[in-house]
Amino acid sequence: xxxxxxxxxxxxxxxxxxxxxxxxxxxxxxxxxxxxxxxxxxxxxxxxxxxxxxxxxxxxxxxxxxxxxxxxxxxxxxxxxxxxxxxxxxxxxxxx
Numbered sequence: 001x002x003x004x005x006x007x008x009x010x011x012x013x014x015x016x017x018x019x020x021x022x023x024x025x026x027x028x029x030x031x032x033x034x035x036x037x038x039x040x041x042x043x044x045x046x047x048x049x050x051x052x053x054x055x056x057x058x059x060x061x062x063x064x065x066x067x068x069x070x071x072x073x074x075x076x077x078x079x080x081x082x083x084x085x086x087x088x089x090x091x092x093x094x095x096x
Contacts, residue, residue, distance in 0.1 A: 041056075044056075047061050048061070058074065058075060059072045059073065059074060060072065060073045060074075061082070062079075063092075064091075064093070066093065067091050067093045067094060068091050068092035068093025068094070069081070069089055069090070069091040069092075069093070070082035070089075070090040070091070070092075
């Protein structure tokens with residue numbers, strides 16, 4: 001017989017089972033989300049500003065269609081010319 005207002009052993013077992021199922025389902029959902037995020041990272045193109053597919057610079061490379069000059073931009077909106085080892089603006093098209 002149980003105390004008034006208390007949980008019996010069967011109730012405690014049922015509550016523990018429910019908690020276990022909820023935690024298990026949340027763990028599955030977290031694993032699925034992790035796999036999806038990893039696949040999204042793998043699908044994104046790696047450009048010459050990135051170290052590797054898992055160490056992204058988060059820079060975007062833009063090329064001027066008229067002169068072929070390269071520019072780098074950040075997610076925050078900053079833009080700068082891409083420079084080579086000598087400090088010259090990288091342009092692969094005709095001279096400006």
